[in-house]
Amino acid sequence: MEKKTTSYKTDKVIGSLKEAIIKSGLSDGMTISFHHHFRNGDAVVNQVMKEIAELGIRNLTLAASSLIDVHEPLIEHIRNGVIAKIETSGVRGRLAEAISQGLMQEPVVFRSHGNRAAAIESGELKIDVAFLGVPSSDCRGNANGFSWDESSELLCGSIGYAMVDARHAAKTLLLTPQLAPYPNTPAAITEDEVDAVVLVDSIGDPKGIVSGATRYTKNPKELLMAEQTAEVIEAAGILQEGFSMQMGTGGASLATARFIRNKMIEKGISADFALGGITQQIVQMHEEGLIQKILDVQSFDLGSARSVRDNRFHTVISASQYASPSQKGAAVNALDVVILSALEIDTEFNVNVLTGSDGILRGAIGGHPDTAAGAKCAIIVAPLTRGRIPTVVRHVDTVVTEGKTIDVLVTERGIAVNPGRPDLKEKLEKAGLPVKTIEELRQMAEQIVGCPKPIEKTDRIVGLVLNRQGEILDRVYQIKEEKA
């Protein structure tokens, strides 16, 4: 066997993104992937796409874990034929509007985080080159969403979505602004999965991670719903020593965490773990000893991102461990309760978190269907109406999460329990909670805001929503543009 002559310190490191793309062998028609851990602060997607476009590579499939407002420049790359297909869990902003108006020839494929992981693992979604921005990597590709050097402010916490891409892509390229000393361990992505480490000026602005307000709400309506949600969880008998939970980042969700915290202190109990997108509020409960462990696939604010580095039992998990339905185990299946939001919910409890009241794409599937299916109790918290738009409707515009996986809906005007859970209904009624049928709630919404006119659409499909098993669950149609 021949002895290696190149230095381990330099043989994987590439100083220019263009060179890295060329070396990766990327060519027309291939599939590239990105993660969205920097959320709206992401600088990787636009940077990489610009280089690829300049190299004249075309007809690519872009498989991102999610796309956000900051990715608006993709519109030009789609128009110019650089990108032909998109696979993602969500899309927002101008790009979403353009897609809803028929920008793409091929429909966008929407997958949940769990289904994306499963599709990558099975080879159904084959990634040729993964471009993964990481706040810290050494010269060999041991990488994290933070730096062990505590002075570095470049961090996104978990890189759980990127871990799946790194493991399964034919070529895995890490992008980072500077090298950490080797070995940068413990590491979420390890050198055995990485082809090259590319030095770039910037991968993103950590301030962009913060998704909306992750501060506790003062909105009285959200507080009212949060308090009711906490009472539902208590009445359902979930608040027992060693329970587990997942909560979102919306105002009502975060406030629910606070009410639950108070109930846990009162009862003198602690949770075994909190899962999911993690916020500062969950970290605080962990540090107070109320939550033993945190399993983190995505850090929603800088507080939680820092905690990944600082708290020993705040663990980064991959999207596969989080939610893949095809593996030997996923953490969502161990959840006692998950609190989820909804843009719309219908009288069959089907939920839409993807298209708005105008039919335009404006959200992300995320882990919604995965956690709803996995958790023993899936609670939707949503106001009955938003402005003049009803939330509880006869039929949702787009089914993202199937009603059979949803247990309870909490609104500010009453609580509805899925008829498939008579046991739960009985418990909530016994606790004196205002239980109504979902049809009663729908009628209440209609009484307040009336019945909206149906959204006008063409018969052209702009999006396919897949279920957790990868089958088509629903279709998103092009909207008819309003005549001026």
Added chain:
Amino acid sequence: MNLLRTMMFVPGNNPGMIQDAGIYPCDALMFDLEDSVAQASKTDARFLVQQALMHLDYPQRLVVRINDPSTDLGKKDLEAIVPCCKAIIRLPKTETADDVQQCADYIEKLEQRRGLPVGKTQMMAAIEGPEGVLNARSIAASSPRLIGIALGAEDYVTAMKTTRGAGEELFFARSMILHAARAAGIAAIDTVYSDVNNEEGFIQEVELIHQLGFDGKSIINPRQIKPVHRIYTPSEKEIEKALAVKAAIEEANRRGLGVISLNGKMVDKPVVERALRTLALAKASKALQED
């Protein structure tokens, strides 16, 4: 018993707040057409509140604060709100019994004109200046329509050349209003506490007015509901005592006795009244199950 522990202000020109007001557990809502509505929005607010009264179901008691009824604005408010037959009319800046009577006369005219039962529209008077405070007794007794009087402290303290403080500045006004209300057998409602973020100060003030004997407090934010209701919730001991008095009343009724006795002592009328109010408060705050 109709409790008025909390009466929440809702600006009449805020559709979102009007739409959602019904979800909060306060005892009464007060839609405001007066000071919280800018002159240019008066017509919009009047229409909005009228439509809300006609089309939305609110579980609370409803009150509408109208503009000065001696003006065109105030008359138009009455013309829009009285026919809805849903809300108590709250008179702003009441100074004399005559203010109440004139408004009551106009309401009566409207009731007659619209074929509504005369006298059914109830009223409430806000006392917001020294003149009104000194006339509180005659104001409280001025009309059978009047179900309560309320203190409005902001204008009052300004007129008194002082500011809101720990409560000394309102001691006379509160006492006058309470005495006037009690003498007339109507409700007394305390003024708002505007620093929503100062929960501690708010609780102190509510404890004070609860001890003084007010029926409740005007509030400006749903977050203020719970603390008031908590303070107005009778203690377990009070509830037990009230239940014993109630049992004694029932026992006396069953045996056809005119005198109620408990543990060998005669129970006076005020004790009976207090016990019944305690039980009503206990039920409202769910400290006691409904019968």
